[in-house]
Amino acid sequence: MSKQKSYCSCNSTDVPGFLKAIGCLLRRDLTVALRRSTDVLTPLVFFIIVVSLFPLGLGPEPSVLRTIAPGVIWVAALLATMLSLNRLFANDHADGTLEQMVLSPHPLTILVLTKVAAHWMLTGLPLVLISPLLAVQMNLPESAMGTLIFSLLLGTPVLSLLGAVGAALTLGLRGGGVLVSLLVLPLYTPVLIFGAGAVAGVTAGIDIEAHFSLLAAFLALALSLAPWAAAAALRVSLD
Amino acid sequence: MQYMHKYASPKFFYTLAGKLTPWIAALTALLLVAGLYLGLFVAPADYQQGESYRIMFIHVPAAWMSMFIYVCMAGAGAIALVWNVKLFEMFAGNCAPVGASFTFLALVTGSLWGKPMWGAWWAWDARLTSELILFFLYIGYMALEASIDDPRRAARASAILALVGVVNIPVIHFSVEWWNTLHQPASVSKIGTPSIHPSMLAPLLLMSLGFTFYFFTVALMRMRNEILERERHTTWVAQLLESKS
Amino acid sequence: MNWSEFIHMGGYGFYVWSSYGLALLVLLLNLYLPLRRRKSVRRLLHEFLRLKEQTR
Numbered sequence A: 001m002s003k004q005k006s007y008c009s010c011n012s013t014d015v016p017g018f019l020k021a022i023g024c025l026l027r028r029d030l031t032v033a034l035r036r037s038t039d040v041l042t043p044l045v046f047f048i049i050v051v052s053l054f055p056l057g058l059g060p061e062p063s064v065l066r067t068i069a070p071g072v073i074w075v076a077a078l079l080a081t082m083l084s085l086n087r088l089f090a091n092d093h094a095d096g097t098l099e100q101m102v103l104s105p106h107p108l109t110i111l112v113l114t115k116v117a118a119h120w121m122l123t124g125l126p127l128v129l130i131s132p133l134l135a136v137q138m139n140l141p142e143s144a145m146g147t148l149i150f151s152l153l154l155g156t157p158v159l160s161l162l163g164a165v166g167a168a169l170t171l172g173l174r175g176g177g178v179l180v181s182l183l184v185l186p187l188y189t190p191v192l193i194f195g196a197g198a199v200a201g202v203t204a205g206i207d208i209e210a211h212f213s214l215l216a217a218f219l220a221l222a223l224s225l226a227p228w229a230a231a232a233a234l235r236v237s238l239d
Numbered sequence B: 001m002q003y004m005h006k007y008a009s010p011k012f013f014y015t016l017a018g019k020l021t022p023w024i025a026a027l028t029a030l031l032l033v034a035g036l037y038l039g040l041f042v043a044p045a046d047y048q049q050g051e052s053y054r055i056m057f058i059h060v061p062a063a064w065m066s067m068f069i070y071v072c073m074a075g076a077g078a079i080a081l082v083w084n085v086k087l088f089e090m091f092a093g094n095c096a097p098v099g100a101s102f103t104f105l106a107l108v109t110g111s112l113w114g115k116p117m118w119g120a121w122w123a124w125d126a127r128l129t130s131e132l133i134l135f136f137l138y139i140g141y142m143a144l145e146a147s148i149d150d151p152r153r154a155a156r157a158s159a160i161l162a163l164v165g166v167v168n169i170p171v172i173h174f175s176v177e178w179w180n181t182l183h184q185p186a187s188v189s190k191i192g193t194p195s196i197h198p199s200m201l202a203p204l205l206l207m208s209l210g211f212t213f214y215f216f217t218v219a220l221m222r223m224r225n226e227i228l229e230r231e232r233h234t235t236w237v238a239q240l241l242e243s244k245s
Numbered sequence C: 001m002n003w004s005e006f007i008h009m010g011g012y013g014f015y016v017w018s019s020y021g022l023a024l025l026v027l028l029l030n031l032y033l034p035l036r037r038r039k040s041v042r043r044l045l046h047e048f049l050r051l052k053e054q055t056r
Helices: A018-035 A038-056 A062-084 A086-095 A097-103 A108-121 A124-137 A142-169 A175-203 A209-238 B001-005 B010-042 B049-084 B086-118 B126-147 B152-185 B198-230 B233-245 C005-011 C012-056
Strands: none
Touching: A018 A038, A018 A108, A038 A062, A038 A124, A038 B001, A062 A086, A062 A124, A062 A142, A062 A175, A062 B086, A086 A097, A086 A108, A086 A142, A086 A175, A108 A124, A108 A142, A108 A209, A124 A142, A142 A175, A142 A209, A142 B152, A175 A209, A175 B086, A175 B126, A175 B152, A209 B152, B010 B049, B010 B086, B010 B198, B049 B086, B049 B126, B049 B198, B049 C005, B049 C012, B086 B126, B086 B152, B086 B198, B086 C012, B126 B152, B198 C012, B233 C012, C005 C012
16 A cells, blocks of 8 residues: 555554554644634634624623623633534544544544544634633723633633534534534533633622632533543444 | 343333323322312412412422433433433433423423512523523424434434433533522522422422323323334234224 | 302412413323324324235
């Protein structure tokens, strides 16, 4: 068999070692996503637009904006993540790569985790980084900025992880994006409550240590259970 | 495992269900009539809420059922996933519409109970909000099942969704409780169950049991229909239909 | 038991009876649907078996 050109320097006739496989997959996902930059930028732009709609809808009164800012930014982050979920598995499913991943000797759970990590780096992380700008737009006091960033930093991976389960379950279905939203948004509510609650709390001067503990707990729970559920869902969807 | 094969055979279950259904239905009727009688005629009016608290005898059992059925759905789904038993797949799928109905009932009766108490048709009370999210979970489950054409894939995908949901439900409850205590205006109180007087407890339990057996009745009826349809290629179904016509 | 008092339910009649009425509706509907489906399944299966006989 001729040596095929691949992104990684792995010999195509050998099965790459586990860590190498993960590194390959991560690099590949990031490269492919960056080539389709619209896929990556659209949720980000959506995030910005949605947040900007609220002042237009509610009036620019600064005190009002300050009150609704945590909730609005968080809900917009939820929705933007929802929009981006279809690129997690759909493209790989279309060209057959996904089946290869399922058939590979490496544990599917870890492969899924890697894909979600790549997805988060290009979806969740940009949201986190741009949130201060939107916070300024919504008149959020500077003291809350750190909390906003940190809460999104803890929360957006959970959104990506739970979203992966939804995306895996709805692979190739007609309902598409709306169906995933229906499945996953109710599951997002605890993250929303404590994420937005943390930001609102710090503005009000409440102690928010519990919020962050819980967000961290959600992250730990999602990291341990979601990849496994998503892997199971992929197997069901591909059979 | 051999017992599993015998009892989990659709034909066996079909005949068994057919025999059981009338009895369970009769039990349901008995429990509900007893519960209604005690709840509407015997239990005294509440000191604070007057007669309106009687809605509790519908609202609370309905809410309990909505939770119970979801757990049944998730449990059956888990068994179907692990041991590949078709019967449990069918049971899980048939739980959803009844569960969603009870959730809907809990929401509307909660609203009707709340209106005279709070003066508003809806309040973001912890229990109602949790029920609302549970309702969305049921709808999501039914939507997923309906979107997948292959019944096998539909059942297994829904089972995974139900399991993810069932893990999330305590988290959601906890989060909503916490959120509610923080945001609650002082004037709005929880749809508190009045301090339970024994004469109020009995109808509550009877209605809950009645609803439970009702759920079993409906589940058995639905499963019998599904078995007939799914097993239409078998001889026993053909014979059954011939003997009936 | 005074019937008019019973219906009135201390002023809360509308709410109480709407709740119980809705409960009844839900219970009846969930019973009716499988019964109706049973009829259509039988019809479907008769048709299916008839066709199977014909094409034997």
